[in-house]
Amino acid sequence: MTAAPEDVSAILSELESRLDPAEPERTPGLTVLAYGEVSACLQLTGLPGLVCKRMSGFADEAAAERYQELVRTYLSELAAAGVQVVDTGVVPIPRPGRPPVVHLVQPELPVASLGHSILKTADDPMVVDAVERVLAATLRLAVYHRERSDGLEVALDGQLSNWSFGPDSPHLTDPVLVDVGTPFMRRAGRHLVDIGWLETPIPAGVRTYYHRRGLVGAYLDDYYDPRLVAVDLLGNFHKEGRADRVPLGVDVVNGWLAGDASVLGPHEPVTAEQVEKYYRSDADLLALYLRLRRADRFVRTKVLRQPYDFVLPGPVTR
Ligand SMILES: Nc1ncnc2c1ncn2[C@@H]1O[C@H](COP(=O)(O)OP(=O)(O)O)[C@@H](O)[C@H]1O
Ligand SMILES: [Mg+2]
Known part of the structure; x- marks a missing residue:
C-alpha cells in the first residue's frame, strides 16, 4: 500500500460517514472501478493507486473480527501453498452505533x-x-x-x-x-x-x-x-x-x-x-x-x- 495505514483508515472512516451504499456512484470522490458477483471494487480520489472492497453486514463487532481473522488465515494459507495473492490490507472501520465494516485494500492493478x-x-x-x-x-x-x-x-x-x-x-x-x-x-x-x-x-x-x-x-x-x-x-x-x-x-x-x-x-x-x-x-x-x-x-x-x-x-x- 502506498498510503500509510493510519491515513487509509482515516480516509475510509470519512468515506463511511457520507457513503450511501444504495447509491455509491453518487458519492463525491468515489468511483466504482468494477463490480464482481459479491463485492464492488471502489476507487477513492483520496487513495490514489489503491482499490477498496467494502464488506458489510456483520451482525456485531465480534462477527467482523472473525471475518478479518478468516481473511488473514486465508491469505497466509494461499501463500503457504504457493499461490500468489495481491498485497491485501484488512482494514476494519468502526462506526458509531453500528457494527464495523471491513475494507480490503489492494494496489490497483492495470x-x-x-x-x-x-x-x-x-x-x-x-x-x-x-x-x-x-x-x-x-x-x-x-x-x-x-x-x-x-x-x-x-x-x-x-x-x-x-x-x-x-x-x-x-x-x-x-x-x-x-x-x-x-x-x-x-x-x-x-x-x-x-x-x-x-x-x-x-x-x-x-x-x-x-x-x-x-x-x-x-x-x-x-x-x-x-x-x-x-x-x-x-x-x-x-x-x-x-x-x-x-x-x-x-x-x-x-x-x-x-x-x-x-x-x-x-x-x-x-x-x-x-x-x-x-x-x-x-x-x-x-x-x-x-x-x-x-x-x-x-x-x-x-x-x-x-x-x-x-x-x-x-x-x-x-
Ligand atoms: N486490485 C485490483 N486492481 C484492479 N482491479 C481489480 C482489483 N481487484 C479487483 N478488481 C476488479 O474488480 C472485479 C471484482 O473484484 P473481486 O475481488 O473479484 O470481487 P468479487 O468477489 O465480487 O468477484 C475483479 O473481477 C476485477 O475486474
Ligand atoms: Mg471476482
Missing part, C-alpha cells in the same frame, strides 16, 4: 493485466498460457492441503477476472489472485466463513428458505472440486463474450485433467456442452441471488426508509 482482458484481446497461445497457469495454481492449492492432511481444505475462485498476470505482456507472469473477499476454507466439510453473513442481504422470508435448503453452502462446495473450478472458469468465457474460445479452453482443461491433475484421482473429461450447462445454472443462481438482494434494497430504502448497508453489483450481462 486492467490489461487482468485475465478477462487477456481472454478478450490476446491471441490463442497467450490465453492457453493464462488458463494453464491458473489451473496449476488451483492444483497446487488442492495438493498442498491434501498432503498436509490436518483436515483444513482451502479453495479459490479460479475465474480469469480474479487474476492479474503481470504488466509485462506479451509474456505472462504467474498469476496473482485479487479476489479474496470470500475466504474459501472448510474443516470436516464445514465452511469456516459464516453462511449466515452471506445470507444477510437476502429478504427475511426467502433467507429462511435459503438457509433451510443449505443453498449458499452447497454453492460454495463446488469450489473444492478443482474440476468444477475449471468448468466454472470456462463457463465465464460466455459471460465475457468469448464463448468462441470455450473449445480452446476445453482442450487445455482436458490436457490438465489427464496430466498433472490426475494426482487428484480420475476425472471425467469436460465438454463444451457441460461448460455451457454449468454456466447457465450458475448464472441463474447468481442472478437470483442478485435479484433478491436488490428486492431487499428496494423494500428497505423505498418502502421502510431504513438505512441500507450493501454496495450491490450493477447490471450484469450474462
Whole structure:
C-alpha cells in the first residue's frame, strides 16, 4: 500500500460517514472501478493507486473480527501453498452505533493485466498460457492441503477476472489472485466463513428458505472440486463474450485433467456442452441471488426508509 495505514483508515472512516451504499456512484470522490458477483471494487480520489472492497453486514463487532481473522488465515494459507495473492490490507472501520465494516485494500492493478482482458484481446497461445497457469495454481492449492492432511481444505475462485498476470505482456507472469473477499476454507466439510453473513442481504422470508435448503453452502462446495473450478472458469468465457474460445479452453482443461491433475484421482473429461450447462445454472443462481438482494434494497430504502448497508453489483450481462 502506498498510503500509510493510519491515513487509509482515516480516509475510509470519512468515506463511511457520507457513503450511501444504495447509491455509491453518487458519492463525491468515489468511483466504482468494477463490480464482481459479491463485492464492488471502489476507487477513492483520496487513495490514489489503491482499490477498496467494502464488506458489510456483520451482525456485531465480534462477527467482523472473525471475518478479518478468516481473511488473514486465508491469505497466509494461499501463500503457504504457493499461490500468489495481491498485497491485501484488512482494514476494519468502526462506526458509531453500528457494527464495523471491513475494507480490503489492494494496489490497483492495470486492467490489461487482468485475465478477462487477456481472454478478450490476446491471441490463442497467450490465453492457453493464462488458463494453464491458473489451473496449476488451483492444483497446487488442492495438493498442498491434501498432503498436509490436518483436515483444513482451502479453495479459490479460479475465474480469469480474479487474476492479474503481470504488466509485462506479451509474456505472462504467474498469476496473482485479487479476489479474496470470500475466504474459501472448510474443516470436516464445514465452511469456516459464516453462511449466515452471506445470507444477510437476502429478504427475511426467502433467507429462511435459503438457509433451510443449505443453498449458499452447497454453492460454495463446488469450489473444492478443482474440476468444477475449471468448468466454472470456462463457463465465464460466455459471460465475457468469448464463448468462441470455450473449445480452446476445453482442450487445455482436458490436457490438465489427464496430466498433472490426475494426482487428484480420475476425472471425467469436460465438454463444451457441460461448460455451457454449468454456466447457465450458475448464472441463474447468481442472478437470483442478485435479484433478491436488490428486492431487499428496494423494500428497505423505498418502502421502510431504513438505512441500507450493501454496495450491490450493477447490471450484469450474462
Ligand atoms: N486490485 C485490483 N486492481 C484492479 N482491479 C481489480 C482489483 N481487484 C479487483 N478488481 C476488479 O474488480 C472485479 C471484482 O473484484 P473481486 O475481488 O473479484 O470481487 P468479487 O468477489 O465480487 O468477484 C475483479 O473481477 C476485477 O475486474
Ligand atoms: Mg471476482
